[in-house]
Amino acid sequence: MIDIGVNLTSPRFKDVPSILSRAKNSGVRKMVITGTSLNESKNAISMCESSYNYPDNFLFSTVGIHPHEAKNFSPESLNELKKLSTHSCVVAIGETGLDYYRNFSSRESQIESFTKHIELAIEKDLPLFLHERDAFDDQIRILESFGKDLPKSVIHCFTGSQTNLLKYLEMGLYIGITGWICDINRGKKLRNIVKNIPLEKLMVETDAPYLLPQNMPDLPKNKINEPAFLKYVLDEIAVNRCESFDEISSLTSKNAKSFFNL
């Protein structure tokens, strides 16, 4: 299994070496740490370059500024991102996109930041790690404005409708599925449509420490999700697609390897 979205730099993770060894023991072969701000992107790169990554090339990273943080986006931060993106462990630009659900940053600053991230991905020839919530129309409009230049992209933690899904697929995007699908109420819609994602476009992620899979037989008391729990996301996907765990595991790993060039 390959976890394409882990917030490993979160302060909620107190003991990273244990998190990594539990992940390996549960069958996670590689993971991509999500960069959500300049600082978190730098921390993610440091983790990739640290002894945590020894002896196997286990950790990779994205660099980007989350739409919630877009108010802090500036020409200077873009320059910083540009520099960070040259590190060999950096495999995508993001997470970036639009979030009109929380609106922690104004729509104008989100659109500005998003557009600059896409331009950076094109310049650096890196894929895009995308976030979108309640902003589908604007997100599509901006992505489509780049036409054929748009780099290959994954919409991470997809939770949208069937219509949204079909549009993203029509545009050639990959779809990242998290433990949202395991949620009894919130995940219902996603469980019904997950079978409509072609296997060659599917990838899996925990978004840890968030989105603890609710189908776990024993939920940890601290409620903290970690990459070792990725298998529960795969379980739920497998059941709802009527496919085997092994098939999902091997195909999503293959997709992640070629998408991020791991």
Ligand SMILES: [Zn+2]
């Ligand atoms: Zn996100």
